[in-house]
Amino acid sequence: MTTNRKARRKQRAIDREVLHRKMRAAAGPQAEEMRPIETTFVDKRIACGARCTWWDGIANVGLTPPTSTGNRLPCCPNCRRMLFEYSDEQAWFESVDRHEARGNPGYRKFVEWLRGKCFDTVTDAVNAYAEETGIVMGGSVGK
Numbered sequence: 001m002t003t004n005r006k007a008r009r010k011q012r013a014i015d016r017e018v019l020h021r022k023m024r025a026a027a028g029p030q031a032e033e034m035r036p037i038e039t040t041f042v043d044k045r046i047a048c049g050a051r052c053t054w055w056d057g058i059a060n061v062g063l064t065p066p067t068s069t070g071n072r073l074p075c076c077p078n079c080r081r082m083l084f085e086y087s088d089e090q091a092w093f094e095s096v097d098r099h100e101a102r103g104n105p106g107y108r109k110f111v112e113w114l115r116g117k118c119f120d121t122v123t124d125a126v127n128a129y130a131e132e133t134g135i136v137m138g139g140s141v142g143k
C-alpha cells in the first residue's frame, strides 16, 4: 500500500468520525443517552375454543395437521377445533367478569378451574366441575 492510499484511508476514517459527531450533535443531547432497548417479547394472548370449552395462554395452543401445502392452523390442543383469541388475560377475565355480573355467580371461579380443559359443551364442563368441586353452577351457565 502506498503512502497516499494510507493517507486517503486515514482521512476517510477522520471524515467518518466527524460526520458521526455532527449527526450525534444534530440528534440532540438525549441521543448520547440512547442505548439499544433490550426487550423480551412475551405473547400474552389468550386463546379459547370456538366450539369447545378449552382456553389457555397462546403458547399452549395446538396445531392442525399440515395441509397439502404444509400450512398448519392454531387449534385446541385436545379436540383440534378452532379458537378465538383475546389480547391478554386481563381482557379475557374482563369478559368473564361481565358474564358473571349478568346473573352468573361463581362464573369466574368456574372459568379459572376450566383453564386447559376441553369439553364439548359448557354443560359437560359444568357437570365435571360439580363432580370435582361440589359447586353447582347457577345462572344461565348451569342450565
Ligand SMILES: [Zn+2]
Residues within 6 Å of the ligand: 049, 052, 053, 054, 076, 077, 078, 079, 080, 081, 118, 119
Ligand atoms: Zn377442545
